[in-house]
Amino acid sequence: MVILHEYPLSMVEHSGFHRFMGTAQPLFKIPSRNTLKSDILEIYDYEKGKLKGLLEKNKGRIALTTDMWTSHNQRKGFISITAYFVDNSWTLQSRIIRFIYVPCPHTSEMLDDVMMECLHDWNIEHKLSTLTVDNCSTNNAMIRILLEMLYDVSLLLNGDMFHMRCSAHILNLIVRDGLDVISDCIERIRSSVSYWTSSPKREEKELRL
Structure with missing residues (x-):
């Protein structure tokens, strides 16, 4: 239950939980x-x-995705690494194989160390197909370092297709840049909607009509 719903470990010390369990099963x-x-x-x-x-046991290749996540309350950076593969029954599988705190600064060397440690821990450096990352300069440098460390591994097409850029992140950047161009128009529309939905003058005008 704690794992499934991500409850805090201190839950077992709460008086309300003790009363509930005492009623449900006193023993x-x-x-x-x-x-x-x-x-x-x-x-x-x-x-x-x-x-x-x-x-x-899996005989196929393994594709990886990685993403950086920053907690809002502690402002700490975490990295998650997910493995995707087709098992021997031809079923697509996805598993989070690493979710770990990454100390600052989040340089390409630091990210590369985390990635290589994960690969060695799971012993999958010889089964990689692609690595999908966000489109930023730090990830680009991290990929270059990673390819140098995996030079003796049989990557597909000698690693030419190893670096995959996240299309969702690229689309997000495109939309944000487009919204910045028309930000003044959007702000005027927001102000107009706010006026017509909450302005006392608008309500007085409707009453007169």
Whole structure:
């Protein structure tokens, strides 16, 4: 339940939760926060082992996507890496294989270290097909460093198709640039809508009509 709904570990210490469990099943012994944490890590290790076995048995290539995420409250940067592959039953699979805090500064060398550590951890550097990243200069430099470190790996077309740019991010940049061009017009429309929907003068005019 905690993993599925991302509840805080401190939930097991809440008095309301204790009263609820006491009513639902008085004989149930609520675990401590530390016990809950160790149980979650044990489940993680078990699921990671299953996924590693699946990746090792898979005979096809693995495509990766990566994205940077910054928490709003702590302003810390995290990177997520997702693997996509077609299993031996010809079913498309996607798994998040890494979600980790990345200390500042978020340089290309730092991102490359995180990526290589992930590849070695899952032992998939020899099965890569493509890596899809956002269209920014840091990622471009990271890809160049990564290709130099993977020079002895049998990449498709010698790595010419390894770097894939995220089309959704490119479209987002295009739309934002277009909105910047017509920002004055948009602001006038917003002001007009705001006036006609909330202005007392508009309400007085409607009453007179």
